[in-house]
Amino acid sequence: MKSLINKSRVKSPWLIHFDCGSCNGCDIEVLACLTPVYDIERFGILNVGNPKHADILLVTGTVNHRNKKALKNVYDQMPEPKVVVAIGACGTTGGVFREAYNVVGGVDKVIPVDAYVSGCAPKPEAIIDGVIIALGKLAEKGKRVDQGIFERLEQTQTNIKKR
Amino acid sequence: MLDELIGISILLPFIAGTLCFLVKDHRVRAGIIVATGIALTIDSLLLFQGLSGSYSYTPESLLGIDINSLITFADFALLFIILAIAFKLGNPLIILLTLLQIVPLGYFELKMAHHVEVTPAFYIDSLSVIMNLIISIVGSLICIFGIRYMEEHEHHLHLKKSRQPRFFFFLVLFLGAMNGLVFANNLLWLYFFWEVTTFCSFMLIGHDRTEIAIRNATRALWMNMSGGVAFVAAIILIFHTTGSVEYLSLQTLINHGPALTSALLLPFSLLCFSGFTKAAQVPFQSWLCGAMVAPTPVSALLHSSTMVKAGVYLVVRLAPGYQGTFLSTMVATFGAFTFLTASALAVNMSNGKKILAYSTIANLGLIIACAGINTPAAIIAAVLLIIFHAISKGLLFLCVGTIEHAIGSRDIEDMRGLYNSMPAVSRITIIGILTMMLPPFGALMSKWMAIEAAAHIPWVVVMVALGSGLTVLFWARWAGLFVSGPHLKVFEADKDSGLLGPFVTMFKGFATKVKWNAPASIKVPMVSLAVGAIVLSLAVPWLYTTLVDPVLSSYRPGVFVEPFRTGPLGITSGTGAFYVLPVFLFSILGYIVAVAAVKRKGHRVISAPYMCGEQYADCAQPKFRSHLNSWKDYIAANIYMQDIIGEEKISYWINIVSLVILIVLFGEVLR
Amino acid sequence: MSMNEVVAVIAAILVSPIIGGLVAGLDRKVTARLQGRYGPPILQPFYDVLKLFGKEKMIVNYWQIFCAYMYLVADVLTIILLALQSDLLLIFFVLAVGGVFLVIGALAAESPYSQIGAQRELIQMLTYEPLLILVFVGIYLETGSFKISEIIANYNQPLLLSLPLLFVVMGYALVIKLKKSPFDIATSHHAHQEIVKGVLTEYSGPYLAIIEISHWYETVFLLGLCALFWHTSFVWMAVLVVATYFGEVLVDNVCARLTWRWMLPHAWTGGLIMAFANYFWIYEKIG
Incomplete structure (x- = not known):
């Protein structure tokens, strides 16, 4: 049963797309994946609007001090197992805005990232590739969840230890 | 004697x-x-x-x-x-x-x-x-x-x-x-x-x-x-x-x-x-x-x-x-019309007592419609509805009265999340509401009988069908409002476990730490009415044979046909069946499973509602982060359809139409 | 309860979700083809539900769990009663129990999205419930019974031939109940909508899976109702069910979502006119 569930995890990744102040270049490419040309629903991928239903978080754009809270909140509201894919130059590193006074940097400054898709903007094929890589990590994390190990709890443990 | x-x-x-x-x-x-x-x-x-x-x-x-x-x-x-x-x-x-x-x-x-x-x-x-x-x-x-x-x-x-x-x-x-x-x-x-x-x-x-x-x-x-x-x-x-x-x-x-x-x-x-x-x-x-x-x-x-x-x-x-006269048909029409319109009016009320008032009028309309349909089955439906409506409605009024004394309001919007602060009263109120609207309870069974009896008169059955749709609307959202609120930490400390756990919970509620402080003269009537509403619903076969069926025999001795048969499972008629006991037993089974699921131990995240990433920390306070990091309250309210079927708007027309029905009734009789 | 009935009940409980899931999978495949896409595998709904069972449990309020289970229980009971060929109205009332618990669960979370979704779901119930009652009354007027077993035993010609308009009326109810456009107002199968996922917004992980399974049961129940309209021949029954479902998918794909303000008056007026016309026809026929 557990292996069946784990297999299903890979076959049914629902993703949520979060825009951290991107120029919309990457967003257009993300949405292009849904069109008949790429049709990611072939892989069981659905674009959902709610982190509580999602397995994969796609983040585009640079993270700044205002939206980092929202990004963290959305990430926290995703039930585990979950993976994060940072998309585009801005998402992965902060891009050309990296040195700006209000910018924190890439997505990985706020939440752990499992796959990086470079490009400005990346091609839909590249995004799909990134998601596929993330799926591998999703399966790994799924096994840990099956054993009752949750990242959320571990973080709380380490936070308590730090204090 | x-x-x-x-x-x-x-x-x-x-x-x-x-x-x-x-x-x-x-x-x-x-x-x-x-x-x-x-x-x-x-x-x-x-x-x-x-x-x-x-x-x-x-x-x-x-x-x-x-x-x-x-x-x-x-x-x-x-x-x-x-x-x-x-x-x-x-x-x-x-x-x-x-x-x-x-x-x-x-x-x-x-x-x-x-x-x-x-x-x-x-x-x-x-x-x-x-x-x-x-x-x-x-x-x-x-x-x-x-x-x-x-x-x-x-x-x-x-x-x-x-x-x-x-x-x-x-x-x-x-x-x-x-x-x-x-x-x-x-x-x-x-x-x-x-x-x-x-x-x-x-x-x-x-x-x-x-x-x-x-x-x-x-x-x-x-x-x-x-x-x-x-x-x-x-x-x-x-x-x-x-x-x-x-x-x-x-x-x-x-x-x-x-x-x-x-x-x-x-x-x-x-x-x-x-x-x-x-x-x-x-x-x-x-x-x-x-x-x-x-x-x-x-x-x-x-x-x-x-x-x-x-x-x-x-x-x-x-x-x-x-029976069999023009008057009878008109009484059925009149009652069904009242049932439909009063239910519609109840939908746009947020005042709890007024909802109850209009629902009463609606149910009385249904009883009168049954009297007008005037078949043995319809009379049975009317009598059963009189019984079950009296119990559930009496109970609900007592509940609203108690709640009003406690929170100073009878508006149902103010009863949001009341389960957390008044679990016992809320639970009894929810029982009252559910016994009015859901199977296998008696009020709904009477409605089933009424619909089956009314099936010969198309316009009556249409009005009854539309009306019963409206009743579900205003009852369901009221019941939902009671439980709408943040997750209670008290609940986590609840220790009712084992096979009897769900029943203990049924009486004690999920949030056990909140006690019901009320004198016996308040508790006894409410609890006995709530228990009565449930038990009598289950005892419907008995109720039917001992009390309701004889009503018919004293009606027109000689031409008496028994419209329903009772069995251990429930009530059957020539055209249908209402299985009280199986539905009830299965519901109880489901209830036990559901409560057990709620009480299951293990890792479970309590999260705030989704607010586009701007929710207030991890508790379910209705707030979101707005400009300059300020916290703003939000509120979602019921749809009362006041712009479509507002009381002031349609009452006038309802009165006109009902007067017309009465005038037609008397006009035809006088002729 | 005879042995046959026991077998029928057990089979219904076990087989219904499989049929429902397959129907959902086919639905997605056909929808994709209609949109010029390749679409997910037929078994996709099963993968989705299995995955959801493997997710971390996340709730806003413990009532959600309770209500999700009660929704499932009500829908299973609906299917059991259908398998026992019981009273149509009773089955319908039990189905309504499920709807009520879904709404209560959605109202339990203080989320504006699920709250508005719950309100819309209630209005949808308000729209289709009277229509379904009218359909059942029509069936009674034609066959003389509300009990499915007696209808099948005593009435030996397809109901569709005498109740064509009421079948269309039931179509309205199907669109709403199957969450298809233009009436997917409270929640939708597709992507997200203006109120995120409506009633289902705050249900997640295993609890969402339970609701999905209940929905499969509901689908089977609704298709069973369709089948009743041609109970005399298995072939025609299958044709009718497939054609109806395909019609629903087609409508889903060519329509945009409408508001309840449009749905309620139009569905009621259309439904009432057609129901009355059909009743009139039945009366004429009986003489």
């Missing part, structure tokens, strides 16, 4: 009411009320036990005075009191309506019929016993609830001098009048009790003496007095057409020969009209909604076991008399 029981059930409330009025010490008064309640309950149960078939009784005298003269005297005394009140209120309409009763009645008693004696004066069959049980048990529970409620009520109002003696005088008196009403076979006696209930309700609605209370009481008075005028007219007409006092006996009247059917149609219509006013059918719905200003026990009593039930009782009682 039965004679005494009948006497007690009518006279005891009169005596106890007077005692309540005279006794100044509230503890003694409470004792009197509780004792009366218990006595009435036992009395009604003994009557139920002792009765087989039907029973007639004609008392000769009371303390040496001839009863007929006594009641005639009391009748006129009452009418003159109302006349005096009408002059005091300066309301020409009520003066006119009272005079329209005094003068014809005087003429009738003195000139036309002289000394009317009808035997039997009382006639008791299953229908009377059912009504008597409802009045005595549910009514008494409400009176007992009133003891403590009125103390708090007067405390809230900062009254210097308690007005409770007067209040309980009328409240207890009401029960006696109702018992008399359902036992009476002599139409003149019935009329007397009818007027007593009108008078009592007027006094009780206006009890608080605020401007709005007096205005609404006045409205209730004139609407019910117009019903009284119709009643008097019917009595005189019956005597005029038949030329015999015999037909003033309800039983003779109902079982009249076919030769008289068309001649008696007008009196029947007038009596039905009288019933409509008392049952607050459209266009008379406003008096019952206005009655909401009264203290909760009054509204509970008026709505569940007395007053409005008198109206439907009369219509159902007369049903065999007008």
Whole structure:
């Protein structure tokens, strides 16, 4: 049963797309994946609007001090197992805005990232590739969840230890 | 034996009411009320036990005075009191309506019929016993609830001098009048009790003496007095057409020969009209909604076991008399129309008591529609609906009253998340709501019977179908609001486990740390009504064979066809089946599974609702992060559709249409 | 209860979700083809539900769990009663229990999205419930019984031939109940909508899976109702069911979502007119 569930995890990744102040270049490419040309629903991928239903978080754009809270909140509201894919130059590193006074940097400054898709903007094929890589990590994390190990709890443990 | 029981059930409330009025010490008064309640309950149960078939009784005298003269005297005394009140209120309409009763009645008693004696004066069959049980048990529970409620009520109002003696005088008196009403076979006696209930309700609605209370009481008075005028007219007409006092006996009247059917149609219509006013059918719905200003026990009593039930009782009682006539179809149409429109009006109410009021009117409409459909199955549906509606509605009124005292509001929007702070009361309220709307509970089963019975008359069944859709809407969202709120940490500490866990939870609630601090006089009525609503629903097969089915046999002896069969599983008819027990058992099983799932230990994240990443920390406070990191509150409210079916908007049209139906009814009958 | 009935009940409980899931999978495949896409595998709904069972449990309020389970229980009971060929109205009332618990669960979370979704779901129930009752009354007028067993035993011609308009009326109810456009107002199968996922917004992980399974049961129940309209021949029954479902998918794909303000009056007026016309026809026929 557990292996069946784990297999299903890979076959049914629902993703949520979060825009951290991107120029919309990457967003257009993300949405292009849904069109008949790429049709990611072939892989069981659905674009959902709610982190509580999602397995994969796609983040585009640079993270700044205002939206980092929202990004963290959305990430926290995703039930585990979950993976994060940072998309585009801005998402992965902060891009050309990296040195700006209000910018924190890439997505990985706020939440752990499992796959990086470079490009400005990346091609839909590249995004799909990134998601596929993330799926591998999703399966790994799924096994840990099956054993009752949750990242959320571990973080709380380490936070308590730090204090 | 039965004679005494009948006497007690009518006279005891009169005596106890007077005692309540005279006794100044509230503890003694409470004792009197509780004792009366218990006595009435036992009395009604003994009557139920002792009765087989039907029973007639004609008392000769009371303390040496001839009863007929006594009641005639009391009748006129009452009418003159109302006349005096009408002059005091300066309301020409009520003066006119009272005079329209005094003068014809005087003429009738003195000139036309002289000394009317009808035997039997009382006639008791299953229908009377059912009504008597409802009045005595549910009514008494409400009176007992009133003891403590009125103390708090007067405390809230900062009254210097308690007005409770007067209040309980009328409240207890009401029960006696109702018992008399359902036992009476002599139409003149019935009329007397009818007027007593009108008078009592007027006094009780206006009890608080605020401007709005007096205005609404006045409205209730004139609407019910117009019903009284119709009643008097019917009595005189019956005597005029038949030329015999015999037909003033309800039983003779109902079982009249076919030769008289068309001649008696007008009196029947007038009596039905009288019933409509008392049952607050459209266009008379406003008096019952206005009655909401009264203290909760009054509204509970008026709505569940007395007053409005008198109206439907009369219509159902007369049903065999007008079976197969044009009047019957019109009564069905009229009732179904009330059911539909009152349900629609209930949808756009956020005031809990008004929702209950409109739902009452709707259910009464359905009962009247069943009486109009007039098949055995429909009559059964009507009687069952009377029973189950009385229990659940009485319960819900008590709940809203309790909640109102606790939170200071009767608006359902203010009851959001009440389960967290008042789990016990909320749970009972939810039980009340669910017993009104879901299978396998009795109210819904009656609705099932009603729909199956109404299937022959397309326009009636359409109105019933639309109306029942509307009822689900306003009940479901109300039940949902109670549980709408943040997750309670207290719940985590709950330790009911094992096989009995779910049942323990059922009684204790999920949040065990919040205790229900209420005196027994509040707890007992609420809990017993809630338990009664569930248990009686399960006992429907028994209820049907012992109580409801005999109603039919006493209706038209000889042509009696049993519309339903009972079995251990539930009730079946020739055209359908309602499996009470299997549905209930499966629901209980599901309930256990669901509660076990809630209580399952292990990792579970409690999260705030999704707010686009701007939610307030991890608790479910209704806030989101707005500009400059400020926290803003948000609120989501129910859709009340006020722009489409707002009360002010459609009430006018509803009244017009219902008047048209009534005009058509009388026009056709007169023709 | 005879042995046959026991078998029927057990089979219904076990087989219904499989059929429902496959129907959902086919639905997505056909939808994708209609949109010129390749679409997910037929078994996709099963993967989705299995995955959801493997997710971390996340709730806003414990009532959600309770209500999700009660929703499932009500829908399973609906299917059981259908398998027992019981009273149509009773089955319908039990189905309504499920709807009520779904709404209560959605109202339990103080989320504006699920709250508004719950309100819309209630209005949807308000829209289709009277229509379904009218359909059942029509069936009664034609066959003389509300009990499915007696309809099948005593009535030996396809209901569709005498109740064509009421079948269309039931179509309205199907669109709403199957969450298809233009009436996917409370929640939608597709992507997200203006109120995120409506009633289902705050249900997640295993609890969402339970609701999905209940929905499969509901689908089977609705298809069973369709099948009743041609109970005399298995072939035609299959044709009718497939054609109806395909019609629903087609409508779903060519329509945009409408508001309840449009849905309620139009569905009621259309439904009532057609129901009355059909009743009139039945009366004419009986004479």
